[in-house]
Amino acid sequence: MARSAGAKAVPGAHIHDVIIVGGGIAGLSAAWRLRDRDILVLEAGDRPGGRICSVDGDNGVMNFGAHMFGGPGTIVGDLCCALGLSLRPIDAGLMAIALKGRLRLKGRAELLPFLLPLAPAARLSLIKAGLGLRLGSGKAAAMLRRTADEPWPEMTRQRLDFAGAETLAERLGCLHPQAALIIRAITERCGGDPSGISAGHGLRSFANVWSSTSPGFHLVGGSSRLPEALAERLGRRLRLQTPVRHVERGEGSLEVRVDGKGAETVRHFARTVILATPATQTRTIMPALRSSVKAALGEIRYGPFLSVALNTAEQAPGRLERTYAVSTPDSAFGVLFNQSVNRFSLAGHEKGGSLMMFAGAARAEKLMQLGDDEIASRFAGDLRKLLPELIPAGAPVVKRWPLGAPYAFTGRAALQPALTQSLERIALAGDYLEFPNMEAAIRSGNEAADRVLRWL
DSSP: OOOOGGGSOOTTOOEEEEEEEOOBHHHHHHHHHTTTSOEEEEOSSSSSBTTOOEEEETTEEEEOSOOOBOOTTSHHHHHHHHTTOOEEEOOSBSOEEEETTEEEOOSOGGGHHHHSOOOHHHHHHHHHHHHHHHHHHHHHHHHHHHHTTSOHHHHHHHHHHTTOSSBHHHHHOSOOHHHHHHHHHHHGGGTSOTTTSBHHHHHHHHHHHHSTTTTOEEETTOTTHHHHHHHHHHGGGEESSOOEEEEEEOSSSEEEEEEOSTTOEEEEEEEEEEEOSOHHHHHHHOTTSOHHHHHHHHHOEEEEEEEEEEEEOOSSOOTTTTBOEEEOTTSSSSEEEETTTTTTTSTTOOSSEEEEEEEEHHHHHHHTTSOHHHHHHHHHHHHHHHOTTOOBOSOOEEEEEEEEEEEOOTTGGGGHHHHHSOBTTEEEOSGGGSOSSHHHHHHHHHHHHHHHHHHO
């Protein structure tokens, strides 16, 4: 492929060691690992963090995206500790459920089929599905432990290959509609519905829920404290509202073109580049990638997320004080997260209650056809029916995530060799390379940083 004249560095132009495209947690973690090198991070948005998003307002913290953090000894937890950020154990119930107007906050997951208002056939169907999920998630947990020390390309391939030949719906078999509704409300948290995600992807999600370390930790002050802390330490090396339009190989350097003022195009040069952007964007901004890589990037699938945050002003513990997550299969939203769990029992807790109503996958896709006011009205109405004692503080705020989470589908592992191959002076990063959580995103950023260090 012929190179344009612009691919050659301008005489006297500064050449960075690394330019990182994307200021989500994958790009920021790569930058943190490379902080002793000459780096430049370019982020199109007006804030760092990508899908890690929270706001600290007058009525309390509002979380809109990723919100469960690993503790000390995990990649996420250790990064938070290194940055001097405080983590708080969630220490609350994760398996509450509301169905047909009845809110059940306690009880083991295995007992739910006997406790919920279900038809007899639905009860049997849910028992069968629950046993399959419990056994499968145990195997998924064992697989995660077994692959933990593998080299990153092999680790990700094995994890994506686990139970990857069939969908979760095929694995579970024909379910009663009531049972299918309950399962679907849980799987939408990981990006897709049972008919679209691989069995391995769904089982890994359930393994995370049922693991001994769940539900994990909250970041004191809101989830955005993590990307904000990284951004503060990077200083002027992070540039927001700087959309990258094109990356091109040159003679001895790579050229990164961004939009400047007006019609001006600004050109930056680097010895290496990390593309820490969603798969769809990565494919667009670097058309000269190998055809196998471009083809694999084009196959990555994302499920949409929709979140509505609301602060509350109760002055005494309520029914949700010790409950973190409530599955709501027959509500407008699929799950309710209590971001201010244990607010009245912990000293130094943030002011105000903080709830996040969440919808994903097909549920979110359908809702996104509506305006924000209608979405907020529907969510708030169902919340009032469920918990009429809540006292809203301010209006609910809607956040749309069209590319909410990448999810694994049948045959996804076959794409991994192309996506993890060594690309001369270019490295990829992002949770689409493994699983939609902070651990995987940071791990991919660290791997990308290690690769470019070997080239420098």
